[in-house]
Amino acid sequence: MTLSEGAALLPAIAEMQQAACQFRQWLADHGDDDIREPSALPGWSRAQLFAHLRGVGLGLARQLEYAKRQEIVEMYDGGMDGRNADIAKHAALEQPELLAELESALGRLSAALDALDDADLTTKTAYRDGNVTDVVNAGWRELVIHHADLRIGASSQDWSPAFCRHLFSFLEARVPEKTRLVLQPLGAQPVTLSNGNTSGKSYVITGQLNDIAAWLAGREPIGQVDAFAAADAIELPELLAWPSGVPAKQ
Incomplete structure (x- = not known):
């Protein structure tokens, strides 16, 4: 190489x-x-x-x-x-x-x-x-x-931290419009994802780094992933489809 x-x-x-x-x-x-x-x-x-x-x-x-x-x-x-x-x-x-x-x-x-x-x-x-x-x-x-x-x-538990962070960036396109996700991996800095207009709902997603990445990738997390809105526990929000047809950001 x-x-x-x-x-x-x-x-x-x-x-x-x-x-x-x-x-x-x-x-x-x-x-x-x-x-x-x-x-x-x-x-x-x-x-x-x-x-x-x-x-x-x-x-x-x-x-x-x-x-x-x-x-x-x-x-x-x-x-x-x-x-x-x-x-x-x-x-x-x-x-x-x-x-x-x-x-x-x-x-x-x-x-x-x-x-x-x-x-x-x-x-x-x-x-x-x-x-x-x-x-x-x-x-x-x-x-x-x-x-x-x-x-x-x-399994997803074998994914490296760098790979998980890459998925956070690439899969931001799965966040619905007027939605903001604040990903809070345990023991790590939060990551905020949005897909344009953020005037709507905001959710905090907590769990281990690899489990949040697996959920965002449409895979079943091995550990617990939780969602909160205004400090109340809620169901995990629905995500958009995998962004295979979306042009890469320039």
Whole structure:
């Protein structure tokens, strides 16, 4: 890798590579029955998630490869319809073939990450109408969150503080309009999230850092997460959909 030492993305890339290594190892050690079991993501089997991660790896790799040439390419061939068809096709593969496909895709992503240098990070990409930094952060989210979703030994409790704080920033787009969330992780400084107009309701969300991040990401927290409005305990507020279609902030 040619990113300068101390570059902000290096910890994210290291966590991505660690997750990718564990995906390969678990899949190599388990058979067809294991990969057909449900993941923690409702309606998704492990095989479907592994197939999705294969597609993510290839999609992100080519974003980075094209950016190196100062070119822009769609994330998935055929858009979202192509993505969904590709997941269905590869989720039906038997374990050895799925493992080979996943290894190839993650290897290509790793090579694209290794080729990055500091000058690449602001190069424009198609992903979220953003740049190479946005692409790397997308890989960080996809690999780390789905590592927990797969139920292969990782959970949201393994997320690093930096990753949790990244989710707070990225998922601010899930906060409804006229709403303010004051996230109060135990033992840490509060973080205020809003999505435009804040003239409406304000909620205080308390819990461990990782549990608040899991809730914000639409995952079941392992520990307790509580909500308060005007000092009264209330149900956790509803959030907007995952912001996959929202252009990256410039």
